[in-house]
Amino acid sequence: MYYAIICEDVDNSLALRQQARPAHLARIQALVDEGRLLVAGPHPALDTEEPGEAGFTGSLIIAEFDSLEDATTWADTDPYVDAGVFRHVVVKPYKRVLP
Numbered sequence: 001m002y003y004a005i006i007c008e009d010v011d012n013s014l015a016l017r018q019q020a021r022p023a024h025l026a027r028i029q030a031l032v033d034e035g036r037l038l039v040a041g042p043h044p045a046l047d048t049e050e051p052g053e054a055g056f057t058g059s060l061i062i063a064e065f066d067s068l069e070d071a072t073t074w075a076d077t078d079p080y081v082d083a084g085v086f087r088h089v090v091v092k093p094y095k096r097v098l099p
Contacts, residue, residue, distance in 0.1 A: 002038055002094040003071035005061040007080070010087045014055030017042075020083035027078060028061070036064040038096065058086070062094055 010016070017024075031037040040061040045054040059080070065071035072091045080086055 001064065001067075002062055002096055003065050003068065004090075004092050004094040005059075005063070005071065005075045006090045006092070007059040007061075007075075007086045008088040009056060009058050009085055012055070013085045014053065016083050016085045017056065017080065020079040020085060023079035031061075031063045038062040038064075038094075068093060 028037065028040050031040075040063070041059065042056040043058045043060065044051040045057050046052075061075075063071075065074060068091065075081070075089050075091050078086075081089065
């Protein structure tokens with residue numbers, strides 16, 4: 001089943017994100033390689049794809065896991081969590097309807 005991992009950043013998280021980004025992206029790439037990723041990306045702090053120094057306010061990952069527990073465990077061990085990027089993380093089951 002798919003699970004949505006909805007993450008909210010701490011204030012001024014850009015420097016923390018930049019430091020942990022390679023490890024974070026490597027974990028996301030593993031989901032891609034396993035055919036489990038539906039979508040992933042950050043929420044820009046400004047209404048533009050490139051917010052510059054304003055950075056990001058959070059992230060969304062929707063991927064397949066065997067259970068809510070597995071998805072939560074995966075989310076809890078993300079490098080952004082370890083680096084202090086995320087203030088809050090919510091993991092919910094997700095039902096893909098369209099397209």
